[in-house]
Amino acid sequence: MQQNLSSTEPIVSLHNVQKSFGPLRVLDGVSFTVARGEVLALIGRSGSGKSTALRCIDRFEKVDGGEIVVCGHRVDRPDVDLRALRQDVGIVFQSYNLFPHLTIEQNITLAPCAVKGMAASQAKDLARKVLAQVGLEEKLHAYPEQLSGGQQQRAAIARSLAMQPKVMLFDEVTSALDPELTAEVLKVIEQLAADGMTMVMVTHEMGFAKGIADRIVFMHRGKVHETGPASILTSPTTPELTQFVGTGNLKS
Amino acid sequence: MNLQLDFPAVLERWPSFLAGAALTLELAFFATVLGALLGTLAAVGRGTRNSLIAGACKVYVETIRNTPLLVQIFLVYFGLASLGLKYSAFTVAVAALTINVGAYTAEIMRAGFEAIPRGQIEAAEGLALSRLQIYWHIILLPAIEKVYPALTSQFVLLMLASSVCSQISAEELTAVANYIQSDTYRAFETYIIVAVLYVILSLVMRAGFWSLGLVLFPRRRRLGTPL
Ligand SMILES: Nc1ncnc2c1ncn2[C@@H]1O[C@H](COP(=O)(O)OP(=O)(O)OP(=O)(O)O)[C@@H](O)[C@H]1O
Ligand SMILES: [Mg+2]
Numbered sequence: 001m002q003q004n005l006s007s008t009e010p011i012v013s014l015h016n017v018q019k020s021f022g023p024l025r026v027l028d029g030v031s032f033t034v035a036r037g038e039v040l041a042l043i044g045r046s047g048s049g050k051s052t053a054l055r056c057i058d059r060f061e062k063v064d065g066g067e068i069v070v071c072g073h074r075v076d077r078p079d080v081d082l083r084a085l086r087q088d089v090g091i092v093f094q095s096y097n098l099f100p101h102l103t104i105e106q107n108i109t110l111a112p113c114a115v116k117g118m119a120a121s122q123a124k125d126l127a128r129k130v131l132a133q134v135g136l137e138e139k140l141h142a143y144p145e146q147l148s149g150g151q152q153q154r155a156a157i158a159r160s161l162a163m164q165p166k167v168m169l170f171d172e173v174t175s176a177l178d179p180e181l182t183a184e185v186l187k188v189i190e191q192l193a194a195d196g197m198t199m200v201m202v203t204h205e206m207g208f209a210k211g212i213a214d215r216i217v218f219m220h221r222g223k224v225h226e227t228g229p230a231s232i233l234t235s236p237t238t239p240e241l242t243q244f245v246g247t248g249n250l251k252s
Numbered sequence: 253m254n255l256q257l258d259f260p261a262v263l264e265r266w267p268s269f270l271a272g273a274a275l276t277l278e279l280a281f282f283a284t285v286l287g288a289l290l291g292t293l294a295a296v297g298r299g300t301r302n303s304l305i306a307g308a309c310k311v312y313v314e315t316i317r318n319t320p321l322l323v324q325i326f327l328v329y330f331g332l333a334s335l336g337l338k339y340s341a342f343t344v345a346v347a348a349l350t351i352n353v354g355a356y357t358a359e360i361m362r363a364g365f366e367a368i369p370r371g372q373i374e375a376a377e378g379l380a381l382s383r384l385q386i387y388w389h390i391i392l393l394p395a396i397e398k399v400y401p402a403l404t405s406q407f408v409l410l411m412l413a414s415s416v417c418s419q420i421s422a423e424e425l426t427a428v429a430n431y432i433q434s435d436t437y438r439a440f441e442t443y444i445i446v447a448v449l450y451v452i453l454s455l456v457m458r459a460g461f462w463s464l465g466l467v468l469f470p471r472r473r474r475l476g477t478p479l
Binding site: 058060082083084086087089090091093095097098099100101110111114115143145146156159160163 | 369371372374375376377378379380381382385389390393394397469471474475
């Protein structure tokens with residue numbers, strides 16, 4: 001399945017993607033691409049289909065039509081190699097979802113050992129490295145419930161990083177956090193962007209999106225309603241985006 | 253009222269009581285281990301998308317939960333005999349108790365599996381773990397942890413219920429008691445002693461499960477949260 005990726009080929013591309021839940025059409029011909037090293041922010045009103053679009057990329061939802069290619073995997077095809085796809089894609093959710101019965105170190109080393117067959121000692125070194133990346137070295141042996149929400153979310157990011165994904169997906173990873181904890185998580189994501197990680201993030205933090213995103217995709221009623229560089233947030237062209245950024249969503 | 257209790261006459265049979273108690277514990281041990289395995293598999297089976305497997309597991313669980321244990325024991329006992337298979341009373345008892353407790357374990361484990369948040373499983377899928385790996389690393393232990401008190405009670409109940417195995421002359425505690433009381437004509441004393449021994453066995457089992465819990469759930473030990 002996996003083709004050799006040329007450096008110009010997009011890491012993620014969606015073309016005319018359709019998705020319905022029963023009678024409800026959630027994605028109605030969504031198309032966008034994400035180039036290597038690019039940060040794309042998905043924004044839009046609640047229910048506009050942002051999470052669904054993101055989940056389609058990692059095949060947590062099967063699409064009804066259209067084409068999705070991620071790191072050379074044809075995600076829209078039924079025969080896609082899910083395990084290969086998910087080794088190339090890291091996903092972080094709003095609700096952290098750390099495994100409560102495992103220490104932070106065990107949370108991080110589980111997948112590299114079980115999926116990639118990495119030796120335990122090597123995986124432990126890796127755990128230290130990715131935890132340092134998110135500023136949590138001292139929590140190696142703590143259990144998730146001993147961490148604050150912001151720390152848990154950073155640990156979840158570290159857990160994803162340990163699989164060395166080619167692209168990271170973030171679905172409103174700070175929505176459950178208060179402003180102070182939000183800031184520490186956003187700092188980690190900023191650093192990842194600076195390190196050249198390819199990212200797709202659904203976010204309500206407009207100020208953050210403006211500062212970090214190379215491109216904005218504004219979704220409205222299951223369609224990409226407006227897209228462009230971060231500057232469209234300050235000078236939107238469609239009335240819907242104008243209204244969206246005008247209703248107090250744009251804070252720094 | 254003229255109550256005369258003569259314990260020494262009965263207590264001099266203590267080696268028999270001890271042997272019976274040991275056999276009861278042995279029965280309970282094997283049936284618990286095998287029944288936990290069987291029940292967990294049946295719980296997994298009920299949750300699969302394969303409707304044939306799910307249906308078979310449901311029929312098993314519901315049949316067992318709606319028939320008396322003694323009837324199940326006779327079914328295994330006479331069933332094997334009519335097939336011309338000859339097994340010791342102990343083996344038959346373990347088999348019947350395993351089948352019985354497996355069904356109750358399946359129901360309890362199913363509740364445990366259902367209590368695992370969907371997000372945990374999605375996170376594991378996102379990390380490219382296989383279905384089997386997800387069951388093994390992510391679901392199993394937290395599910396057991398959530399239902400551990402119910403599970404352990406069920407296994408203690410099983411040990412107590414194993415007394416009906418006296419009916420197929422497995423030489424467990426109740427069978428020994430039946431024999432001693434008919435020999436000594438001291439029925440009341442005999443069953444008082446047997447009752448005390450069952451209480452002790454229950455306490456032994458509960459202590460065992462408590463220790464096992466410390467090993468299985470190290471987080472509880474570290475954080476000091478009781479089960
Ligand atoms: N599994 C599902 N089954 C049925 N309907 C669903 C399912 N998932 C999402 N939906 C519906 O699809 C629509 C789009 O949902 P989605 O989660 O993609 O929106 P969103 O843009 O992420 O919104 P929010 O900002 O609130 O997270 C909503 O109306 C939602 O109720
Ligand atoms: Mg969403």
